[in-house]
Amino acid sequence: MTFSHPDHRGTIHVEDAPILDHQPHPAGQWILRVAAPRCAARAEPGSFAHLRVSPERPMRRPLSIMRTDPEAGWVEFLYKVVGEGTRLLSECRPGESISLLGPIGNPFRPDPERPRTLLLGGGVGIPPMVFLADRLRRATGFRPFVIMGSEVPFPFHARPSTLRVPGMPDGVIAAMPLMEDWGIPSRLASLKGYPGCFEGYMTELARAWLAALDDRHRAEVEIFACGPHPMLEATARLAAEYKLPCQVSLEAFMACAVGGCAGCTVPVNTPEGPAMKRVCVDGPVFDARAVFG
Known part of the structure; x- marks a missing residue:
């Protein structure tokens, strides 16, 4: 088993993802499963997808990936309704399709020497x-x-x-x-x-x-x-x-989620000194010392 550091070029896909299951839970929480085989094949722990929640809302919403099944081709998310966008997403039903952009971001990289x-x-x-x-x-x-x-x-x-x-x-x-x-x-x-x-x-x-x-x-x-x-x-x-x-x-508000708008930047300490890094493609996973050191 390997944990890769993906090259973002050519690895982020746009898919029309049919909803396979969408279950409500207490406090406005939902678990959403969609068919997105290309995202499922490349997603790593820590990566996320950018979902178009409704044709009425061109701005997508970033959701962390919770589970995938590369063989079956599905991706699963847990989200909470906190605004109009996620409310619209919660109204989507199995059989409908949503536009999915993903997987995005650098993943967690466990060290085998620290099991x-x-x-x-x-x-x-x-x-x-x-x-x-x-x-x-x-x-x-x-x-x-x-x-x-x-x-x-x-x-x-x-x-x-x-x-x-x-x-x-x-x-x-x-x-x-x-x-x-x-x-x-x-x-x-x-x-x-x-x-x-x-x-x-x-x-x-x-x-x-x-x-x-x-x-x-x-x-x-x-x-x-x-x-x-x-x-x-x-x-x-x-x-x-x-x-x-x-x-x-890290979590951040995002517009494009692919590094173009720089709207999700955070200050990070690097070997060259302080720098602004994009949560979407430079993260969302960072060394804790770089962010909070």
């Missing part, structure tokens, strides 16, 4: 972590642990985990069923008091896990995160405290 991967996904940052966990379970030697956080009901029915995780407080047993089915340990965090979830921030639970590891195992850890900016900043501080490599996927 003990810690994946943190907050809110709409959950999809890339699902995609990465799926890829890691198919690779050789990786041992992912996934923490997901949400302040609205999760878009799945949590179930008690049967997989032991060091450092977990008593009663923190809620897990994502898909991860359990894959044999990947996961835990859920929320400030809303959901049963079995850790009542606090994901980074606090991640700290408990890291503290429970011995020095040898902790030296095998690499952190991956996607979610709101404050969560990513806290994750970067945690990684720096433990001197661990950390990759973060």
Whole structure:
């Protein structure tokens, strides 16, 4: 299993993608599956697609890819209705087609020498972590642990985990069923008091896990995160405290999403000094030290 750094030229496709399934979940969340074989064949964990939500809205909406099946040719997204564009998208039904531009962006690049991967996904940052966990379970030697956080009901029915995780407080047993089915340990965090979830921030639970590891195992850890900016900043501080490599996927408002408009630039530290980088094609995945260092 390899994790590539794609050359964007010739790898971003426009497809008319028939909707295969579109399921509502609490708090205005939806899981959308479309037939997009060229995107499915090239997508990597951390990449996203730009969807035209309606003929009435020429501006596309960027959505992180949650799962793919290259053989069956489908791509799946989790999104939340937050404005008129995503509201229109939520009204699309199976059998209709939407225009998809993707896959876009540089992916996560796990280091085989650090197989003990810690994946943190907050809110709409959950999809890339699902995609990465799926890829890691198919690779050789990786041992992912996934923490997901949400302040609205999760878009799945949590179930008690049967997989032991060091450092977990008593009663923190809620897990994502898909991860359990894959044999990947996961835990859920929320400030809303959901049963079995850790009542606090994901980074606090991640700290408990890291503290429970011995020095040898902790030296095998690499952190991956996607979610709101404050969560990513806290994750970067945690990684720096433990001197661990950390990759973060940033969110940004986008117009073109292919690097032409430079409307999604963020300041990043580079070996040559501070620079403005485009989240769409220079990211969305960056080294946490470059963004928050």
